[in-house]
Amino acid sequence: MKENRKNTLNVPNLRFPEFDSNWEEKYLSELMTFKNGLNASKDDYGSGYKFINVLDIINNDFIKHDCIIGSVNVKEADFQKNIVEYGDILFQRSSETREEVGQANVYLDEETPSTFGGFVIRGKKKADYNPIFLNYLLKTASARKEITSKSGGSTRYNVGQETLSSVKITTTIIEEQNKIASLLSKIEARISTQNKIIEDYKLLKKGMIQKIFNQEIRFKEKNGNYFPAWEEKKIGEVFEVTRGYVLAVTKMTQSSDTEYKYPVYSSQTKNNGLTGYYNEYLYENAITWTTDGANAGDVKYREGKFYCTNVSGVLLCKKGNANPCVAELLNSVTHKYVSYVGNPKLMNGVMANIKILLPSIPEQQKISSVLSAYDKKMGIESEYLDKLKSQKQYLLQNLFV
Template identity: 45%
Template sequence: MTQTDHQNEPKLRFPGFDTAWEEKNLGEFFTFKNGVNADKSAYGKGRKFINVLDIISDTPITYDTIIGSVEISDKEFEKNEVRYGDILFQRSSETREEVGQSNVYLDQERTATFGGFVIRGRPITEIEPEYFHNLLKTARVRKDMTARSGGSTRYNVGQESLSAVPITIAPTLNEQRKIAGFAGAMDAKIAQLERKKALVEDYKKGCMQQLFSQKIRFKDDIGNDFPDWEEKRLGGIVSIKKGHQLNRDDMIEGAEYPVINGGISASGYTDTFNTKGSVITVSEGGNSCGYVDWQPHDFWLGGHCYALPLKDSVSHAGYLLQFLKNAQSGIMALRVGSGLPNIQKRDLEKLPVALPHPDEQRKIADFLSALDRKIDLISQELTHARSFKQGLLQQMFV
């Protein structure tokens, strides 16, 4: 690749290409159409149906990766068909940053349809689909696209707005294909890592089911069987403590201590803590209530979260974390409330826990934690691969 300082050209270009890049609008390459709005009873069967979850995937959409389905007539399907090279855009979102996210359909053999929260971009001239797939993810295009969104409770982007989005593109299909080939190779690496991670996660899930159902048992260090497991209530093993709510004004950017509340990640950071680390937490309220996590460092426990410090040394925190992770769907089933869901402390305290001998707890925890470390390492590789791709592509587009 070669460096360039010319205006309206990327910093990196493949050798042999020196023609100036062109200023265009998306409407010069695509026509746009909104998707299918079917009766509720029509979903879950019929034809493959692209929705927002498919669009936000890291990798291009193919027939086999599509999650949903919908039953519609042949005539309706023909009007709303998605075929190779079509670009799908997210039409609506609760946050402005997500509006207009896009993905490309790259199945050359089978077609699908798409939903009402999606806009289809159908090429009206010859394009390189994977080139546009990456072009539309660049910061410059995303900034312009989100700026064109509107709405009060939800943000929306329309067909006319998409058509007017300005883009700067490589002037020849050959150069576009070179860039697309590089990006495709990176996507293949990312997809390989995602498959590797999914395989280890599935393996761990299977091991947890076998271990906690006692179909597989560890033996002690001299090869003898451990004693039978006991069943206890969670409230007999841990002290369930609820935190104190912080306002947004109390959050401090760049502060040391994470604020752990009702979500699956930190709500923000603050300069003090109210809970020591090395403890299990369970989200108490919100859409993620029942989510089980481990806090290795000191943190601020929010008002929509429980901390579960052990009452004694008989129980192994690592074992209990893995047991509760395995039981997470059951914990989430404890939710009450029609508005903002929550989990009552008294209901969490009644949760049955299967408790092996302390040494068997340790063996189970060590085995499953080793798999967690393997998953974390693959996740780090994924993060690095995505950052590497993003960094290079930023220099290969204007």
């Protein structure tokens, strides 16, 4: 590919070498005709034709018949009037935020058509374009800005058929569209494969955990004998049960440096609960769990020195019981003790009274080594996945005008 260092109007930063003509502005109405979806009575939903709704647009990279959530029972004539076929583009009609209104997705099922709902606008293909290319183009910052800037509303933002007809995009000849679509599809397929690899490792680890914790797999001492029988213990008998402290986001940094080097953990699911970095730490080599909110009961082993917020409980033990093995043992049972009266919660007193079967510390160390090996491999695969996603993002930012 070639890079255009002196980018001129209507030329992307990155191109295949065989293309050098300017891209052209076109109205979406030159490429497709628009129609609102059908509205049925509530008794008609749940069976019949697959029925594309807003969640199908938002939750998928592209839409195929089998991934559509809902269905609707309508007459054949109504289905044909509202048919969705390969290459059609679906738009979200309204949203509570301007940033999300008019989100687009493409229907890529060549075998089975579908229909669509009243909160969706269908763009029926009438001109030559590569559907995959157009799907990516409509997700670029410039295309999103063109759509959202034309949306109307105050408490809820909307786009209509006339709005979408007036949207201008910058596109290229079909041959270049095909090349770009092919490249991005290959990147997408590799990302999908990488996700599958990581999920497979997660399943392998889960299966191993089940066999170890059911004691189908046992470990032996150096003399060849099995380690001692596991003993039932209350968490409060083995650990000091405490929790983290409030820390304002403004006091953290989002990346580590020589001063702000201690990770701060909270209740969020992304980045393994990592919220930022701080210049002080509270604990070292301990087990944490989420005390409040949607992730209440989630247990993690935290290696090294760290800070954690007040929605994290902490288990401290100087005798060696704080390790990945015990964290996984706990994680397999703690969710049964979460209270769902009001906000989900698993507080210190409840945690302290949970009983689990504990292996001896030497066997815990053996089990922890096995589990850590899985985690290390998944970490390597996850890093590669992040690189693939960064590569895709770079291409999306530079292959379009």
